[in-house]
Amino acid sequence: MVAAMALVSVSDAGWWELVNGSTAWQDGVFFSLAALYGLIATASFIQVVRIQYRVPEYGWTTQKIFQHVIIDLPGLAFFTTYAMLALFWAEISYQARDLET
Template sequence: GAVDWWKDVNDSPMWQDRIFHALAVLYGIVSVVALVQLIRIECRVPEYGWTTQKVFHFLNFIVNGVRAIVFVLRRNVQLIQPEILQHVVLDMPGLAFFTTYALLVLFWAEIYYQARAMSTDGLRPTFYWINGVVYAIQ
């Protein structure tokens, strides 16, 4: 039944490699889409510099690109010694993902505060502080 099927897949290096490569392709596609969006925005309005939207697309490009690479090289990553470096390589995309979506929350908070004519001065330092704490804990 289903349990036997899962055991076959779970014990098969061939199936695992196929799944890892399929995930790499999907993450790679998302990464390329983020890069294309970043380039389109930069070509349309280069005079604004690095806006929150551009940084968001850049971070999505990096996060998903690194995840794609990690899935392609998964077997090699599992051989990294000392093992703590293996954990760092596997955890960094997740931390960068956190930063990416914390940036999105910051963007929404800035819009909300500006719509209410409230000061946004404390938002960015809070964003940096929260990210620093999360990275330090990890």
């Protein structure tokens, strides 16, 4: 009976309202994504260490790291600025919805 009522409430309210209003769902999604990103970061770090041990003559030098920073920095700065601009625009758009014209 409770399960049938839960299904009716989910179909009446819509699944998004149920998930959006539940802090347990939001915390679960947040922690799941954090665990997934942590797993990917750990696997990537292990791969870098394995490569460094297998081929030590191609190790990381200060010059290579400095070169990568110089090459990647403009792209990262552009992407970050673009993302901040998009988020700013979305926030203004969201706030403008509530204003009467």
